[in-house]
Amino acid sequence: xxxxxxxxxxxxxxxxxxxxxxxxxxxxxxxxxxxxxxxxxxxxxxxxxxxxxxxxxxxxxxxxxxxxxxxxxxxxxxxxxxxxxxxxxxxxxxxxxxxxxxxxxxxxxxxxxxxxxxxxxxxxxxxxxxxxxxxxxxxxxxxxxxxxxxxxxxxxxxxxxxxxxxxxxxxxxxxxxxxxxxxxxxxxxxxxxxxxxxxxxxxxxxxxxxxxxxxxxxxxxxxxxxxxxxxxxxxxxxxxxxxxxxxxxxxxxxxxxxxxxxxxxxxxxxxxxxxxxxxxxxxxxxxxxxxxxxxxxxxxxxxxxxxxxxxxxxxxxxxxxxxxxxxxxxxxxxxxxxxxxxxxxxxxxxxxxxxxxxxxxxxxxxxxxxxxxxxxxxxxxxxxxxxxxxxxxxxxxxxxxxxxxxxxxxxxxxxxxxx
Numbered sequence: 001x002x003x004x005x006x007x008x009x010x011x012x013x014x015x016x017x018x019x020x021x022x023x024x025x026x027x028x029x030x031x032x033x034x035x036x037x038x039x040x041x042x043x044x045x046x047x048x049x050x051x052x053x054x055x056x057x058x059x060x061x062x063x064x065x066x067x068x069x070x071x072x073x074x075x076x077x078x079x080x081x082x083x084x085x086x087x088x089x090x091x092x093x094x095x096x097x098x099x100x101x102x103x104x105x106x107x108x109x110x111x112x113x114x115x116x117x118x119x120x121x122x123x124x125x126x127x128x129x130x131x132x133x134x135x136x137x138x139x140x141x142x143x144x145x146x147x148x149x150x151x152x153x154x155x156x157x158x159x160x161x162x163x164x165x166x167x168x169x170x171x172x173x174x175x176x177x178x179x180x181x182x183x184x185x186x187x188x189x190x191x192x193x194x195x196x197x198x199x200x201x202x203x204x205x206x207x208x209x210x211x212x213x214x215x216x217x218x219x220x221x222x223x224x225x226x227x228x229x230x231x232x233x234x235x236x237x238x239x240x241x242x243x244x245x246x247x248x249x250x251x252x253x254x255x256x257x258x259x260x261x262x263x264x265x266x267x268x269x270x271x272x273x274x275x276x277x278x279x280x281x282x283x284x285x286x287x288x289x290x291x292x293x294x295x296x297x298x299x300x301x302x303x304x305x306x307x308x309x310x311x312x313x314x315x316x317x318x319x320x321x322x323x324x325x326x327x328x329x330x331x332x333x334x335x336x337x338x339x340x341x342x343x344x345x346x347x348x349x350x351x352x353x354x355x356x357x358x359x360x361x362x363x364x365x366x367x368x369x370x371x372x373x374x375x376x377x378x379x380x381x382x383x384x385x386x387x388x389x390x391x392x393x394x395x396x397x398x399x400x401x402x403x404x405x406x407x408x409x410x411x412x413x414x415x416x417x418x419x
Contacts, residue, residue, distance in 0.1 A: 001378055003028065004086045004110070006038045006074070006101040008093040010052070012045030013065055014243070014269055015213050017117045019297055020157070020179040021092055027180065027371030036084065038074060038097070040067035053077065063246065074100040078107050086110055087382055092117060094147055102150060111385040113153040113377070116161060119292045119315065120144070141168045148172045153381050155374070157294040158316035175377050178295050178319065180367030186277065186304035193278035199240075199267065201282075206237040206345050209283035209307070211276065211298045212290070214245030214266075219289040221251060222332065227260045229338035234345050239287075242267045242279060280305040284351065285344050289332060293317050300365050303327070303358035308351055310340050326358025 005025070010018050025035045040057035055074055057067035074096065081104065091101040091114040098114070105112035121140040128136055148154055148170045156162035156176050165174065196203060208230070212218055223239060230237050241251070241264060248266060255264040270276040280286070286302035288311040295316040302309055309327035311317060323329040328344060330337040344351055 001033045001087045001375070001382075002084060003033060003035045003088060003090055003378065004038070004081065004084075004104070005035055005090045005092060006097040006104075007091075008040065008069065008095045008097045009066060010037065010039035011047070012042055013067070016179075016293075016295070016297055017092060020115070020117065020295075023179050023182060023367045024371055024374060026182070027367040028375065030368060031371055031375060033375060036081075036086070038069075038077070038100075040069045042067055065244070069096045069100070071096050071100055075103060078104060082108055088112065088378060090114065090378075091151075094120070094143070098147055111152045111381045112150075113155065113381055114148070114151050115155040115157065116144070116148070116165060117157060117294055119161070119164065119294060145169050152385070153377060155377070158319040160315045160318055161294045164315075175373075176319075177370055177373045177377070178316075178365070179297055180370030181297065181300045181304060181362060181365045183304055183363060183366050185272075186280075186301050186362070193274050195275075195278040195282035198278075199265065201238065201265075202236065204236055206234050207283045208237060208239045208285050208287045208341065209279055209302070210239070210241045210243075210287055211270075211279070211301070212243050212288075214241070214243050214248045214251060216247045216250075217290065217292045218245075218247070219291055219332075220247065221254050222289045222334070222337075223287050224251065224255050224260060224264060225258065226334045226338045226341070227263050228258065229334060230341050230345070231260075231263060233342045237263065237345070239264045240267060240279065240283065241265065242270050242276070244268055276301075277305060280307045283307050285310050285341060287311065287341065288317070289337070290317070291315065291332075296320050299327070300362050304362035306355040306359050308344055308354035308358060310337065310344060312337070322361070324354075324357070325361040326354055328354070 005021065007017065007021055009015060010021060021037065025037065028035050036051045036053065038053045038055060041054035055069040057069045060066040060068050086108065089101050089105040089110050089112040091098050091112065102112060121137040144165065145168050148165065149172065151172050154172045154174045156165060156174050157178050159176055162174050162176050210220060210223060214220060220241065227239060252266065255261045270279055280302050286307045286309045288296065288299060288309065291314050293316045299309055299311060299317060299320050303326040310330055311321060311327060312332050313321050313329045321327050321329055328340045330340045
Protein backbone atom coordinates (compact mmCIF):
# COMPACT_ATOMS: atom_id res chain seq x y z
CA UNK A 1 0.00 0.00 0.00
CA UNK A 2 0.98 3.64 -0.45
CA UNK A 3 0.29 5.78 2.60
CA UNK A 4 0.38 9.56 2.88
CA UNK A 5 1.03 10.75 6.45
CA UNK A 6 0.82 14.32 7.76
CA UNK A 7 2.09 15.69 11.05
CA UNK A 8 2.78 19.05 12.68
CA UNK A 9 5.82 17.65 14.51
CA UNK A 10 8.72 15.44 13.47
CA UNK A 11 12.45 15.09 14.02
CA UNK A 12 14.63 16.95 14.88
CA UNK A 13 11.86 17.92 17.33
CA UNK A 14 12.01 15.06 19.82
CA UNK A 15 8.82 13.85 21.46
CA UNK A 16 6.57 10.81 21.57
CA UNK A 17 4.65 11.72 18.43
CA UNK A 18 7.80 12.02 16.32
CA UNK A 19 9.11 8.75 17.76
CA UNK A 20 5.83 6.95 17.06
CA UNK A 21 5.66 8.16 13.46
CA UNK A 22 9.27 7.13 12.78
CA UNK A 23 8.66 3.71 14.34
CA UNK A 24 5.59 2.99 12.23
CA UNK A 25 7.18 4.37 9.04
CA UNK A 26 10.24 2.17 9.36
CA UNK A 27 8.25 -0.94 10.25
CA UNK A 28 5.62 -0.44 7.54
CA UNK A 29 8.35 -0.09 4.93
CA UNK A 30 9.99 -3.31 6.16
CA UNK A 31 6.59 -4.96 5.63
CA UNK A 32 6.60 -3.84 1.99
CA UNK A 33 4.46 -0.67 2.18
CA UNK A 34 5.58 2.82 1.19
CA UNK A 35 5.05 5.89 3.35
CA UNK A 36 5.39 9.54 2.36
CA UNK A 37 5.42 12.00 5.25
CA UNK A 38 4.50 15.69 5.14
CA UNK A 39 5.92 17.65 8.09
CA UNK A 40 7.39 21.07 9.00
CA UNK A 41 10.89 22.17 8.22
CA UNK A 42 13.15 23.17 11.12
CA UNK A 43 15.88 25.81 11.13
CA UNK A 44 18.55 23.54 12.67
CA UNK A 45 19.26 19.85 13.11
CA UNK A 46 17.19 18.70 10.17
CA UNK A 47 18.21 15.58 8.26
CA UNK A 48 17.01 14.94 4.71
CA UNK A 49 15.18 11.62 4.37
CA UNK A 50 13.63 9.90 1.36
CA UNK A 51 9.87 10.44 1.09
CA UNK A 52 9.82 13.13 3.80
CA UNK A 53 8.39 16.36 2.37
CA UNK A 54 9.41 19.34 4.51
CA UNK A 55 7.03 22.29 4.39
CA UNK A 56 8.03 25.91 4.98
CA UNK A 57 6.98 26.78 8.51
CA UNK A 58 7.10 29.50 11.16
CA UNK A 59 7.75 29.49 14.88
CA UNK A 60 5.02 28.88 17.44
CA UNK A 61 4.73 31.60 20.12
CA UNK A 62 5.48 30.23 23.57
CA UNK A 63 6.87 26.94 22.21
CA UNK A 64 10.25 27.58 20.57
CA UNK A 65 10.81 23.90 19.75
CA UNK A 66 7.70 23.71 17.56
CA UNK A 67 6.94 24.88 14.04
CA UNK A 68 3.70 25.58 12.18
CA UNK A 69 3.44 24.62 8.53
CA UNK A 70 1.96 27.02 5.99
CA UNK A 71 -1.35 25.52 4.90
CA UNK A 72 -1.11 26.83 1.35
CA UNK A 73 2.30 25.23 0.90
CA UNK A 74 0.88 21.86 1.90
CA UNK A 75 -2.05 22.19 -0.48
CA UNK A 76 0.28 23.24 -3.31
CA UNK A 77 1.57 19.67 -3.26
CA UNK A 78 -1.81 18.29 -4.37
CA UNK A 79 -1.02 17.93 -8.11
CA UNK A 80 2.25 16.16 -7.32
CA UNK A 81 0.59 13.89 -4.77
CA UNK A 82 -2.22 12.99 -7.18
CA UNK A 83 0.33 11.40 -9.51
CA UNK A 84 1.55 9.14 -6.70
CA UNK A 85 -1.78 7.27 -6.46
CA UNK A 86 -1.85 6.90 -2.69
CA UNK A 87 -4.24 4.49 -1.01
CA UNK A 88 -5.13 6.54 2.05
CA UNK A 89 -4.25 9.51 4.26
CA UNK A 90 -3.11 9.11 7.87
CA UNK A 91 -3.13 12.27 10.05
CA UNK A 92 -1.11 12.42 13.28
CA UNK A 93 -1.75 15.87 14.78
CA UNK A 94 -4.79 18.19 15.03
CA UNK A 95 -3.38 21.48 13.78
CA UNK A 96 -2.41 22.43 10.21
CA UNK A 97 -1.75 18.75 9.44
CA UNK A 98 -5.34 17.84 10.29
CA UNK A 99 -7.03 20.46 8.13
CA UNK A 100 -4.63 20.07 5.22
CA UNK A 101 -4.87 16.29 5.48
CA UNK A 102 -8.66 16.38 5.35
CA UNK A 103 -8.57 18.73 2.36
CA UNK A 104 -6.04 16.58 0.51
CA UNK A 105 -8.09 13.46 1.20
CA UNK A 106 -11.15 15.10 -0.34
CA UNK A 107 -9.24 16.39 -3.33
CA UNK A 108 -7.50 13.06 -3.95
CA UNK A 109 -10.65 11.06 -3.13
CA UNK A 110 -8.90 8.99 -0.50
CA UNK A 111 -10.07 7.54 2.82
CA UNK A 112 -8.63 9.28 5.86
CA UNK A 113 -7.86 8.15 9.41
CA UNK A 114 -5.92 9.63 12.31
CA UNK A 115 -4.01 8.70 15.43
CA UNK A 116 -5.03 10.58 18.58
CA UNK A 117 -1.61 10.86 20.21
CA UNK A 118 -2.10 13.59 22.81
CA UNK A 119 -4.54 14.29 25.64
CA UNK A 120 -4.92 17.98 24.84
CA UNK A 121 -7.39 18.76 27.62
CA UNK A 122 -4.54 18.22 30.10
CA UNK A 123 -1.95 20.10 28.04
CA UNK A 124 -3.76 23.34 27.22
CA UNK A 125 -4.08 24.73 30.78
CA UNK A 126 -0.28 24.64 31.10
CA UNK A 127 0.29 26.72 27.98
CA UNK A 128 -2.70 29.06 27.63
CA UNK A 129 -2.60 31.54 30.47
CA UNK A 130 -5.43 33.75 31.68
CA UNK A 131 -8.22 31.41 30.55
CA UNK A 132 -10.08 29.16 33.02
CA UNK A 133 -8.81 25.58 32.74
CA UNK A 134 -12.38 24.22 32.79
CA UNK A 135 -13.18 26.25 29.68
CA UNK A 136 -9.98 25.12 27.91
CA UNK A 137 -10.79 21.50 28.67
CA UNK A 138 -14.30 21.94 27.29
CA UNK A 139 -12.93 23.47 24.08
CA UNK A 140 -10.36 20.66 23.71
CA UNK A 141 -13.05 18.00 24.08
CA UNK A 142 -15.46 19.66 21.65
CA UNK A 143 -12.73 20.19 19.07
CA UNK A 144 -11.67 16.56 19.38
CA UNK A 145 -15.22 15.34 18.78
CA UNK A 146 -15.61 17.63 15.80
CA UNK A 147 -12.35 16.58 14.17
CA UNK A 148 -12.83 12.86 14.82
CA UNK A 149 -16.37 12.91 13.40
CA UNK A 150 -15.00 13.47 9.90
CA UNK A 151 -12.59 10.52 9.99
CA UNK A 152 -13.25 7.02 8.72
CA UNK A 153 -11.23 5.40 11.51
CA UNK A 154 -9.28 6.44 14.56
CA UNK A 155 -6.20 4.89 16.18
CA UNK A 156 -5.86 5.21 19.96
CA UNK A 157 -2.44 4.37 21.44
CA UNK A 158 -4.02 2.87 24.57
CA UNK A 159 -7.30 1.64 26.01
CA UNK A 160 -7.33 4.61 28.38
CA UNK A 161 -7.20 7.01 25.44
CA UNK A 162 -10.01 5.15 23.68
CA UNK A 163 -12.13 5.30 26.83
CA UNK A 164 -11.43 9.02 27.16
CA UNK A 165 -12.50 9.70 23.58
CA UNK A 166 -15.64 7.63 24.05
CA UNK A 167 -16.46 9.74 27.12
CA UNK A 168 -16.06 12.84 24.96
CA UNK A 169 -18.73 11.44 22.66
CA UNK A 170 -16.53 10.32 19.74
CA UNK A 171 -18.43 7.78 17.62
CA UNK A 172 -15.78 7.15 14.97
CA UNK A 173 -14.69 3.47 14.81
CA UNK A 174 -11.60 3.16 17.02
CA UNK A 175 -8.80 0.61 17.21
CA UNK A 176 -6.17 0.49 19.96
CA UNK A 177 -2.69 0.12 18.43
CA UNK A 178 0.23 1.08 20.68
CA UNK A 179 3.52 2.19 19.19
CA UNK A 180 6.05 -0.62 19.09
CA UNK A 181 9.71 -0.55 19.97
CA UNK A 182 12.76 -1.00 17.75
CA UNK A 183 14.02 -3.77 19.98
CA UNK A 184 17.26 -4.24 18.05
CA UNK A 185 18.29 -0.70 18.94
CA UNK A 186 17.58 -1.27 22.61
CA UNK A 187 18.69 -4.86 23.06
CA UNK A 188 22.01 -5.00 21.23
CA UNK A 189 24.99 -2.98 22.49
CA UNK A 190 25.46 0.22 20.55
CA UNK A 191 28.60 2.32 20.50
CA UNK A 192 29.89 2.00 24.03
CA UNK A 193 29.70 5.17 26.11
CA UNK A 194 30.98 5.31 29.68
CA UNK A 195 28.07 7.30 30.99
CA UNK A 196 29.31 7.85 34.55
CA UNK A 197 32.77 8.94 33.46
CA UNK A 198 31.43 11.20 30.73
CA UNK A 199 29.17 13.07 33.16
CA UNK A 200 31.52 12.89 36.14
CA UNK A 201 29.19 10.72 38.23
CA UNK A 202 30.69 8.70 41.11
CA UNK A 203 30.83 4.93 40.61
CA UNK A 204 28.95 4.37 43.86
CA UNK A 205 26.13 6.83 43.10
CA UNK A 206 22.63 5.37 42.83
CA UNK A 207 21.17 6.76 39.60
CA UNK A 208 17.48 7.44 39.04
CA UNK A 209 16.74 8.31 35.41
CA UNK A 210 13.97 10.28 33.72
CA UNK A 211 13.84 10.52 29.91
CA UNK A 212 11.33 12.75 28.16
CA UNK A 213 10.26 16.26 27.29
CA UNK A 214 10.61 18.66 30.20
CA UNK A 215 6.98 19.73 30.20
CA UNK A 216 4.78 20.62 33.15
CA UNK A 217 2.31 17.82 32.47
CA UNK A 218 5.09 15.22 32.78
CA UNK A 219 5.00 15.73 36.57
CA UNK A 220 8.79 15.82 36.87
CA UNK A 221 8.55 18.14 39.89
CA UNK A 222 7.03 15.20 41.77
CA UNK A 223 10.22 13.20 41.12
CA UNK A 224 12.31 16.05 42.50
CA UNK A 225 10.09 16.38 45.55
CA UNK A 226 10.52 12.73 46.51
CA UNK A 227 14.33 12.99 46.58
CA UNK A 228 14.63 13.96 50.28
CA UNK A 229 12.79 10.74 51.19
CA UNK A 230 15.12 8.69 48.99
CA UNK A 231 18.31 10.40 50.13
CA UNK A 232 17.37 9.74 53.75
CA UNK A 233 18.05 6.04 53.05
CA UNK A 234 20.40 6.28 50.06
CA UNK A 235 22.34 9.55 50.41
CA UNK A 236 24.44 8.97 47.29
CA UNK A 237 21.38 8.96 44.99
CA UNK A 238 21.25 11.28 41.98
CA UNK A 239 18.29 12.06 39.71
CA UNK A 240 19.34 12.29 36.06
CA UNK A 241 16.87 14.27 33.93
CA UNK A 242 17.33 14.11 30.15
CA UNK A 243 15.43 16.11 27.58
CA UNK A 244 14.49 19.73 27.02
CA UNK A 245 11.28 21.70 27.28
CA UNK A 246 9.44 24.69 28.72
CA UNK A 247 9.53 23.45 32.33
CA UNK A 248 13.30 23.18 32.65
CA UNK A 249 13.87 26.52 34.39
CA UNK A 250 11.01 25.92 36.81
CA UNK A 251 12.27 22.41 37.62
CA UNK A 252 15.77 23.71 38.34
CA UNK A 253 14.24 26.38 40.56
CA UNK A 254 12.23 23.73 42.41
CA UNK A 255 15.36 21.68 43.06
CA UNK A 256 17.05 24.76 44.54
CA UNK A 257 14.03 25.61 46.69
CA UNK A 258 14.05 22.24 48.47
CA UNK A 259 17.84 22.01 48.72
CA UNK A 260 18.15 19.24 46.14
CA UNK A 261 20.09 21.13 43.48
CA UNK A 262 23.20 19.00 44.11
CA UNK A 263 21.21 15.78 43.63
CA UNK A 264 19.62 16.63 40.26
CA UNK A 265 21.50 16.70 36.92
CA UNK A 266 19.84 18.15 33.80
CA UNK A 267 21.59 16.72 30.73
CA UNK A 268 19.46 17.97 27.84
CA UNK A 269 18.72 15.73 24.88
CA UNK A 270 20.90 12.64 24.47
CA UNK A 271 21.76 11.09 21.13
CA UNK A 272 19.55 8.05 20.53
CA UNK A 273 22.38 6.06 18.95
CA UNK A 274 24.59 5.50 21.94
CA UNK A 275 24.28 8.14 24.64
CA UNK A 276 20.65 7.42 25.48
CA UNK A 277 21.20 3.69 25.68
CA UNK A 278 24.23 4.27 27.90
CA UNK A 279 22.07 6.37 30.24
CA UNK A 280 19.48 3.61 30.52
CA UNK A 281 22.15 0.98 31.20
CA UNK A 282 23.88 3.10 33.84
CA UNK A 283 20.68 3.81 35.77
CA UNK A 284 19.69 1.75 38.79
CA UNK A 285 16.03 2.62 38.19
CA UNK A 286 13.91 4.50 35.71
CA UNK A 287 11.34 6.77 37.41
CA UNK A 288 8.18 8.15 35.82
CA UNK A 289 5.07 9.89 37.12
CA UNK A 290 3.40 11.52 34.11
CA UNK A 291 -0.38 11.92 34.31
CA UNK A 292 -1.03 12.42 30.59
CA UNK A 293 0.87 9.75 28.65
CA UNK A 294 -1.06 8.11 25.85
CA UNK A 295 1.45 5.26 26.07
CA UNK A 296 4.89 5.95 27.53
CA UNK A 297 7.46 4.53 25.11
CA UNK A 298 10.36 5.45 27.38
CA UNK A 299 9.13 2.85 29.86
CA UNK A 300 9.56 0.13 27.25
CA UNK A 301 12.93 1.52 26.19
CA UNK A 302 14.16 1.34 29.77
CA UNK A 303 12.89 -2.21 30.24
CA UNK A 304 14.34 -3.38 26.92
CA UNK A 305 17.76 -2.45 28.27
CA UNK A 306 17.13 -4.17 31.59
CA UNK A 307 16.53 -1.05 33.67
CA UNK A 308 13.84 -1.65 36.34
CA UNK A 309 11.04 0.91 36.41
CA UNK A 310 9.23 2.61 39.27
CA UNK A 311 6.21 4.44 37.91
CA UNK A 312 2.65 5.47 38.44
CA UNK A 313 0.14 3.75 36.16
CA UNK A 314 -2.12 6.46 34.75
CA UNK A 315 -3.69 6.91 31.32
CA UNK A 316 -1.70 4.98 28.69
CA UNK A 317 0.95 3.70 31.09
CA UNK A 318 -1.71 1.38 32.52
CA UNK A 319 -1.53 -0.58 29.27
CA UNK A 320 2.26 -0.77 29.32
CA UNK A 321 3.01 -1.62 32.94
CA UNK A 322 2.35 -4.87 34.78
CA UNK A 323 3.48 -4.84 38.40
CA UNK A 324 6.43 -7.19 38.86
CA UNK A 325 7.09 -7.55 35.13
CA UNK A 326 10.15 -5.33 35.13
CA UNK A 327 8.54 -2.64 37.23
CA UNK A 328 7.07 -1.59 40.54
CA UNK A 329 3.85 0.41 40.23
CA UNK A 330 3.53 3.24 42.75
CA UNK A 331 0.80 5.64 43.76
CA UNK A 332 1.16 9.34 43.03
CA UNK A 333 2.05 9.77 46.66
CA UNK A 334 5.51 10.85 47.79
CA UNK A 335 5.70 8.33 50.64
CA UNK A 336 4.55 5.35 48.55
CA UNK A 337 6.66 6.22 45.52
CA UNK A 338 9.79 6.86 47.61
CA UNK A 339 9.24 3.63 49.54
CA UNK A 340 9.23 1.63 46.30
CA UNK A 341 12.34 3.42 45.02
CA UNK A 342 14.12 2.74 48.32
CA UNK A 343 13.06 -0.88 48.23
CA UNK A 344 14.46 -1.30 44.74
CA UNK A 345 17.73 0.50 45.51
CA UNK A 346 18.25 -1.48 48.69
CA UNK A 347 17.53 -4.96 47.34
CA UNK A 348 20.06 -6.19 44.79
CA UNK A 349 18.22 -9.49 44.28
CA UNK A 350 14.96 -7.71 43.50
CA UNK A 351 16.69 -5.32 41.13
CA UNK A 352 18.33 -8.23 39.30
CA UNK A 353 15.05 -10.14 39.05
CA UNK A 354 13.12 -7.14 37.73
CA UNK A 355 15.90 -6.44 35.25
CA UNK A 356 15.59 -9.92 33.74
CA UNK A 357 11.81 -9.72 33.67
CA UNK A 358 11.97 -6.28 32.07
CA UNK A 359 13.94 -7.53 29.07
CA UNK A 360 11.58 -10.46 28.52
CA UNK A 361 8.50 -8.26 28.85
CA UNK A 362 9.72 -5.59 26.43
CA UNK A 363 10.38 -8.26 23.79
CA UNK A 364 6.62 -8.57 23.29
CA UNK A 365 6.35 -4.99 22.01
CA UNK A 366 8.29 -5.23 18.74
CA UNK A 367 7.38 -2.45 16.31
CA UNK A 368 6.93 -4.84 13.36
CA UNK A 369 4.00 -6.52 15.14
CA UNK A 370 2.33 -3.17 15.83
CA UNK A 371 2.88 -2.00 12.25
CA UNK A 372 1.24 -5.20 11.00
CA UNK A 373 -1.83 -4.35 13.09
CA UNK A 374 -1.90 -0.88 11.55
CA UNK A 375 -1.60 -2.34 8.03
CA UNK A 376 -4.65 -4.53 8.71
CA UNK A 377 -6.60 -1.43 9.72
CA UNK A 378 -5.48 0.35 6.55
CA UNK A 379 -6.74 -2.55 4.44
CA UNK A 380 -10.07 -2.58 6.26
CA UNK A 381 -10.57 1.16 5.75
CA UNK A 382 -9.79 0.80 2.05
CA UNK A 383 -12.13 -2.17 1.73
CA UNK A 384 -14.99 -0.23 3.34
CA UNK A 385 -14.40 2.73 1.03
CA UNK A 386 -14.29 0.38 -1.96
CA UNK A 387 -17.53 -1.30 -0.91
CA UNK A 388 -19.24 2.06 -0.42
CA UNK A 389 -18.02 3.19 -3.82
CA UNK A 390 -19.31 0.07 -5.54
CA UNK A 391 -22.69 0.49 -3.86
CA UNK A 392 -22.86 4.10 -4.97
CA UNK A 393 -22.08 3.13 -8.55
CA UNK A 394 -24.70 0.39 -8.49
CA UNK A 395 -27.54 2.63 -7.34
CA UNK A 396 -26.56 5.88 -9.04
CA UNK A 397 -27.85 6.71 -12.47
CA UNK A 398 -25.90 9.94 -12.74
CA UNK A 399 -23.70 10.01 -15.85
CA UNK A 400 -20.02 10.34 -15.09
CA UNK A 401 -20.40 9.25 -11.45
CA UNK A 402 -17.21 7.76 -10.03
CA UNK A 403 -16.44 5.69 -6.99
CA UNK A 404 -13.44 6.29 -4.78
CA UNK A 405 -11.32 3.19 -4.38
CA UNK A 406 -7.96 2.36 -2.90
CA UNK A 407 -5.38 1.29 -5.44
CA UNK A 408 -4.16 -1.67 -3.38
CA UNK A 409 -7.22 -2.61 -1.36
CA UNK A 410 -8.07 -5.75 -3.33
CA UNK A 411 -4.66 -7.34 -2.83
CA UNK A 412 -4.22 -5.92 0.68
CA UNK A 413 -7.45 -7.29 2.07
CA UNK A 414 -7.33 -10.82 0.77
CA UNK A 415 -5.25 -11.93 3.72
CA UNK A 416 -6.63 -9.52 6.30
CA UNK A 417 -8.80 -10.66 9.14
CA UNK A 418 -12.21 -8.99 9.50
CA UNK A 419 -12.48 -6.28 12.18
